[in-house]
Amino acid sequence: MPAMAAVPLIDVRPFAAREIDPQVHLLSTPQDYYGPAVGNVSIIEQSDGYVLVDSGLSAGNGRTIVNYVKARSAKPVKAVVITHWHNDHPQGVSAIRQAWPKVRIIATAATKAGMLGPEVDELVGLEPGPQYVEKVQKLNAEQQATLDKLIADPATTPDRRERARKAKLDFAAFAATYSDTYIVPPAETFDKELLIDDPVAPVKVMFLGRANTAGDAVVWLPRQKIVMSGDIVVWPTPFGFFSYPGEWVQTLGKLKALGYSILIPGHGEPQTDTVYIDQLSGSIEDIRAQVGPLAKAGMPLDEVGRKVDFSRYAAVFGKTERMKTLFKTYWTDPMTENAWKEAKGMPIVQGEGEVTVAKQSDKKR
Template sequence: MARVVHRVLVAVLAVCIGLSAVARGSEPAPLPTPQDGYFQTITRVVDGVWLIAQPQPFQVQPIGNVVVIEQSDGLVLIDGGGSPGAGRRIVELVRSVSGKPVKAVAITHWHGDHVLGLSAIVQAWPAAEIIATDITDAHLRGRSMKAYPKGAPDATLQAAFDQRLDGADGFVRDSLAKSDLSAREREGFEAAQRLFAQYRKDTRDVVLALPTRTFVDTLKLDDATRPVELRHFGRGNTDGDLVAWLPRQRVMATGDLLVAPIPFGFNAYPADWQRTLRAMQALRPAVWLPGHGAAMRGDAYVSRVIDLIGHTRGAVAPLVKQGVTLDEAKKRVDLSTDRARFVGDDPWLVRWFDRYWTQPFTDAAWREATGEPIEQGEG
């Protein structure tokens, strides 16, 4: 998820510009352990379709899932990973399941944890097309990703990126210094230090590869066995969300329209998101491949997300009618029942449910109810 580093720190994490636990001049932090579940692995979903995902689905510094689809003349990937380092590991994972070349990478949306690995993928397969909706293409070329060099590394932009990571480091250290953390929360922040140290390594020479092909509503990548329909059903998590539908296998790759265990609620379009998910449900997918998290059989989780969006909108709308300010609405909205459905009583996940969903999506629902625009991008 790459955007701003500091509107609030959690906004940075949720939209995935990333953090680092290594301040300049400090001792290097240890790197992730296997138990941290940071490094993605590849799993067969159905014949000819694989999911590349982090084994531990919730990470403070997430890396978006990648779907691998084998067609007769090559492979189609859905999304490209969150850093050059992640991209290189994705190349290795893809090659472990097929000797065919990657012929296309379809980008679900513009957030950095889904696109910053593209440079490594196109270096491995230079002929691969990069496909996006026209809206996402505009974000990647415009202000939303202005902090990232295009075409070749840029020392000035890299230094600015590193400086933002250095500034975010204090959040992790300050959190660990608190005496009221539960054992689970302390464990989470200690793991986060290791993950951010790896992320700093992975983002050396970061370069943003841009789309080479765009579409508005639908683009079909035909194949005798595994045809892929790339679709833009409407706004949701972003204004340009792409999904990939495999009609014969009844597999739906969703990008961040669907994320587990905690949905990402930043700068979203609440009513549109509900409509988009319902339109996707109407195709009756047998398997859902989310932007983060494991493959899902059936749509129970999808319905839960639709309900969560509706409950949040329903909690915010009456407050707007009462003239309540946004800051006050954020204090008064109670989603404890929904939160329990998603994360139970895990104090680490409770912390991030409130920061990744309750606070930012209350903002989105308040803006929707008041008619204020919801803006994508760094600002």
């Protein structure tokens, strides 16, 4: 993975900052962060300003991004590309637009539709409101109570107890950043490709096909050979709800064909080879190969779930006991349903039934 390099000495919590390339910085949550999941934020410097890829989970995250950019340069943020609608990627935009009112907000039309869907409106609206903050505070209180029980349980191991204590702080810090959070719909959408040109770091924003969502955008820097994949790639355990298995494999193939030197995923560590996306693609193919024939034969979904065996890839994505649980919960269970629907020709509806506040990063607890 790319080495850490010198960055401005400012507080960027919950992120850690690193230089990936002289033109590209990354804000990502560190390994010892145990709060709600927050997507990676890439910061691309061009001659006349910055292009951001995603913006975090809250207005507080957005303010942190603003402070980081301003500590680096007087150049404005000129564009924010939203890779997909999951709430931990677009919800810092309000603070970024407040700092730079002329900023372009860019996404696919499908991502814009997802951002405006009812599955998001439960916790955030098109303008700030106390009802959304109250809901997040209630969820935080529930999370704190759950963690308190885990800490008090004599059966909890010391290392897990310490992680739970850290999680209490991280969840409380998140709740404190949520005021003034609201959805800023993209004003600019594209179908296949959009160029933000620059003599040093041109940015191609592309839609390579449906994968993790209906509108996944990919950001490609052809001169630096760096690609930002959004949640098409999530490391170390992928996230599969409401996805398109067959098309996802094809999209991964197109991503690989770019010939990147560095891939920055939607969450997790940058990748400098294709090993992980090959494993991801292989796991999807394994799920489709097992589930598809059973679905076409008329087997009910619950029976299919009991019959299939995904242990081959559990060794890749489920290396610890906790990750094994999340491999099933976040990956094989939803992807089995997706593959079952795909085989039967049934529609996959984005966000149907999902609780969107902060795909909680209990993967580390």
